[in-house]
Structures are given as structure tokens and as C-alpha cells.
Amino acid sequence: MSRRRSYDQYCSAARALDLVGDRWTLLIVRELLAGPRRYTDLHADLPGVSTDVLASRLKDMERDGLSTRRRLPPPGVAYVYELTARGRQLLPVLQALGVWGQGELGERRPTDALRAHWFALPLLRALEGEGEGLVEVRLEEGVFHLHVGAQDGPVYGDGEAPGEPDARLVLDAGTCAALSRGESSLTEAVRAGRVTVTGDGTLAKALREA
Structure with a gap:
């Protein structure tokens, strides 16, 4: 080499x-x-x-x-x-870059590619402090899942959660983008009805009751 x-x-x-x-x-x-x-x-x-x-x-x-x-x-x-x-x-380096680049994200340009799972890291940041567990995220652009608080192994994955998730989130790309830009917290988006939360796990209850 x-x-x-x-x-x-x-x-x-x-x-x-x-x-x-x-x-x-x-x-x-x-x-x-x-x-x-x-x-x-x-x-x-x-x-x-x-x-x-x-x-x-x-x-x-x-x-x-x-x-x-x-x-x-x-x-x-x-x-x-x-x-x-x-x-x-x-x-954490990528997460720090994501926070630093929030002001550069702006609105999506016509030439910008998008994959649903690219919102995984911003959503992991948004879920910090809410506990640990498996979260399934559904957007029109696709479905992915998060391993919140994972210490080893994958932190997210494409497709439906492997097993029963602790919480399911349904939202649109615009809401994900607002979270990525730091314009809203996840709990604020839940309260505003922009994110639907279902499930019986601790994470789901924490998001609904926040």
C-alpha cells in the first residue's frame, strides 16, 4: 500500500x-x-x-x-x-461536527441527496438524557432504528427495529431537519404534535410525559 x-x-x-x-x-x-x-x-x-x-x-x-x-x-x-x-x-467527533454545522444546514437544496438514516445521528443527539433502548423511526423517505445509549455495536440501522422497540417515532423530514438545525428539541416537537410517539417502553413514556 x-x-x-x-x-x-x-x-x-x-x-x-x-x-x-x-x-x-x-x-x-x-x-x-x-x-x-x-x-x-x-x-x-x-x-x-x-x-x-x-x-x-x-x-x-x-x-x-x-x-x-x-x-x-x-x-x-x-x-x-x-x-x-x-x-x-x-x-462523538461526528456528533460534534453535526452540532458545529447546524447553522450551515439551511433548507434542502434541489441538488441535495437524502437518505432517511442520515437523520440517525441528529436524533441520537436529541434523545440524549432520555434513557437507553431501541427506537424505531418512520419517515416517508424510509425507516431506520436507533440503539440509544449503545456502548458497543451499531448505533443505528436501516429498516425496522430488530425486535419490539422501546419507542416508535413517526415524523417527517422537515421535522428531522428542524431538529438537525437545532431549531427545536425532540420534546418540543412531540408536544407540538409534529412527532407521534407510540410504545410502552421507558423511552416512549419519557417522551410523552416530558
Whole structure:
């Protein structure tokens, strides 16, 4: 493999950017926070990335100890990519970037791609302090689920919750965008009727009673 480019500065921020400062790397981390993903799935959920760049970034991440690649057991024939423990430590970095970038989000542009699960990290932030559990989120654009308070493993995933969720949230992309921009809290959106909460778990009760 080629030598990793470096800023050659004795600074922890510079060293971190040596690993994750290339275009697309942190967005690949965002996708892999959902758990193991196939190359084709990553490419589909990273519109705009070329196959060459995606393959190169995945090799760099594996070399740098941020992710691993493994073959699925039979009858599967595909390989999947997943974060290492060190790669998972980038979750708070992405969350901090999300908060910092709230003012840049604005309204969705006609050229902006959108995947429902891209709202997973903002909703995880919105649920901080509400407890732990499995939350299913339904939007017109798709369904995904959150592992609120997860200490290891995926923090979110595409599709319906695996098992009975502690809470189900039904809302639209506009409400998700408002939460992502910091214009409303989740409890405010629930009170305003912009988010429907069902379920008997502690998280559902906390959101309804807040």
C-alpha cells in the first residue's frame, strides 16, 4: 500500500487529520456506525463518491486500524466492512461536527441527496438524557432504528427495529431537519404534535410525559 500522506506536524489534531481528513472518510464512518456494510451498500448510500475513491478510502481505513473487512459466512459470498473499536470512537467527533454545522444546514437544496438514516445521528443527539433502548423511526423517505445509549455495536440501522422497540417515532423530514438545525428539541416537537410517539417502553413514556 502507498504511504499515508501526513501533515508532518507534532500535534494531535494534525495526526488525527492524517487519518480522517481526506474527503469521504468521515462519511464512510457515518455509514459504518450502522454496523457491517457491503461495498455496494456503501456506494449506494454515498452518492457522489467514485468507486476508485471509495475503494481507496476503505483500504486506508483498514490500514490505519479504523475498520476491518471480512467475508460473510456461507451461503453469503460478499465481504463486509465494519468499524473497529478505534473507529467507533469517532462517533462523538461526528456528533460534534453535526452540532458545529447546524447553522450551515439551511433548507434542502434541489441538488441535495437524502437518505432517511442520515437523520440517525441528529436524533441520537436529541434523545440524549432520555434513557437507553431501541427506537424505531418512520419517515416517508424510509425507516431506520436507533440503539440509544449503545456502548458497543451499531448505533443505528436501516429498516425496522430488530425486535419490539422501546419507542416508535413517526415524523417527517422537515421535522428531522428542524431538529438537525437545532431549531427545536425532540420534546418540543412531540408536544407540538409534529412527532407521534407510540410504545410502552421507558423511552416512549419519557417522551410523552416530558
